[in-house]
Structure formats: structure tokens, C-alpha cells
Amino acid sequence: MEDVGKNHRVQNPSDVMRKAEEYCALHGLQFTPVRRKVLEILLGSSQVLGAYDILKHLDHAGFKSQPPVAYRALEFLVKHGFVHKVVHLNAFVACDHPDEEHAPMFMICNECDLVVEVDSNPLPRSFASTTKNSGFHVEEAVIEMKGLCTACAGMVVS
Amino acid sequence: MEDVGKNHRVQNPSDVMRKAEEYCALHGLQFTPVRRKVLEILLGSSQVLGAYDILKHLDHAGFKSQPPVAYRALEFLVKHGFVHKVVHLNAFVACDHPDEEHAPMFMICNECDLVVEVDSNPLPRSFASTTKNSGFHVEEAVIEMKGLCTACAGMVVS
């Protein structure tokens, strides 16, 4: 689950970084060095990263690297929508478009752990009726689909 | 997360139990004592149970109680649709209607951890187009919504 290549899963990391800065400034949030660094780590990774992967990166970058350091930064980043947690992998991923309100929706490959965030804008609406009937007040919807990515599906056939 | 009351989250446990027996007989699966017991434990619980909760129950019932015992039984039960895993709680729950093909969909209360399985039959279809575009072959869709149950939502207001 380590970062292996130079490819980023997010197209323009610096762009997202700037959005995060602006958001924090606007809302009086402290975008501290650790928080900034963790977001950079995730933006620079081609794969999702577990908390302990992030700790290793922090360690290499000269930060403190006990578990709470990573978990606290991740909690902040997730809370404010810069990062999502992929609950099936106990791993984290920087969001492409943290400025747009959305329910995170992922496709996860069972073979290679590739994770793709797809747009879910029109979907959560359809849940509303189902949940309203039961009197449940929904705050967050998490949708994760497991299966095979194009590459891995191809391998099986061949 | 222990079983506290006599209420079952599944209406007719013995009914589900029978369905599981029939399914296993029909498909040549071994519905062994541990597997049966774990399903009974989950059917008898009013709440979702973690693997280690189940181990405690197994221990009390005179079964072996090392982690793999529970995890292997749960893997079997999940694989064949008798049990679902609630990934947000790392916990397991017996399914009400294992005979009907469906994607599990849950509502989870952030306050009291109440978990309600709701019917999702019409919904996964709407995902198909989104995922097909990306060439992803979906095998399983997990939908979990977090929020407040009626009871807990009421408390907040008062």
C-alpha cells in the first residue's frame, strides 16, 4: 500500500492544496504543518494509504510519527472534506474536488486495491425516501463498490 | 456491543435458520456446528456483534474461541449471504432475508450504534451506468448511511 510511482491519483495536487488553504483561512481553521504534510502525502500518492503508511512518510519527512499524529491529522482532513476514508481498506485518499459538496463513492478493485472515486451527486437523493420512511436522519452516506478494475478483469479473461 | 436483551433484530430466527439449512443442503455446503452456532448467536442478538463478541459467546457455549474460529465461520456465513458485515462498526449482523438476492444497505445511528438493514432492491441498478462508464466490473455494492435514529434524534431536540 506504499506509494510506488510518480503518478498522482489527483490531477492537480497544488490546486487542491490551494483550495484547502483558502477553505481553512476562510473558516478560521489552523492548517498546521502536520495537517498540511499529511494532505501533501495523500495528494502525492498514486494509491490509497493506511494511517501507518502515512506515519512512515511523516517519519521520513522529519515529523513525529506516533499513531495519534497521523490519526489526528486525518480526522481533521476527513472532517473538513479534504480526505475520504475508504472503509473497506482502512485507508485514506485525498479528494479531487473538496470544494463540491458530495457523498464519497468509490470503486475498489479486489485484485489490485485500485480505488477510484466516482461522482455520486445524483444518487444520494434516491436514498432519501427510503430512509425518511424509517425516521432516520442521515448525515453521511458511504457507498463502496467492490469488483474488478478494467486491467484486472482483462487478466482473468485471458 | 454485547447482546443485552431478548429482542431479536431478526423477526423469525428459526425461519432464517431453516433457510440456511436448506440452502446448504441444496448447494452441498457443510453447515457445521460452529457455523450454525455463530449464525444462531447473531440471530439471537438485538445488536450487531463484533468478531470478539462472538468469540465470547462461542466460549460460553463450549466452543473453541481463538480468533480464527469466529473469523472463519463469519467468512463462510458472509460469503453465502446469511450474514452481512457492517464495515463502519467492524461488526456482523444476520440477514433477515438471505434467500432474496440483494445488496446490503444499512442505516447506522452515530449515537447508539443501532443498525437497521433497509431494502435496496431498486437502487444498485442506478449505479450500473456510473460504473460501466469506467470499465469497472462491480461484484458487490456496500451502502452504509450514518446519522441519527428516531430515538436519538428526539433526544437531541428535547
Add this chain to the structure above:
DNA sequence: AATTAATTGTTATAACATTACATGTTGACG
């Protein structure tokens, strides 16, 4: 009966996450 496949027993360890408390930093207010 012999062979193979599936399941279980058992030990150990890996992987993920939180508690608790001390220390430091920041910003508001008098």
C-alpha cells in the same frame, strides 16, 4: 482402503486505532 479436499485446532503476530496525560501554542480579553 487410499487419496484428496475441506474444516478445525493452535500459536503467534500483524494491522489498525484509541486512551490518557503532559506540554506547548494561539488568540481573545481585560
Add this chain to the structure above:
DNA sequence: CGTCAACATGTAATGTTATAACAATTAATT
């Protein structure tokens, strides 16, 4: 400025969830 409260970080220890690895047993197949 000095004080206080709120927020953030440092650190050690522990708690929780899940799997690896291999031996032993049991069930199905030939």
C-alpha cells in the same frame, strides 16, 4: 502586557480487529 481558555501536539501505553502459518482432524471422492 499578562492571564486565561481553547486548540494543538508530544509521548507512552494499551486496546481492538484481523490474518499467517502449520498441524491435526474430519468428510468426500476414487
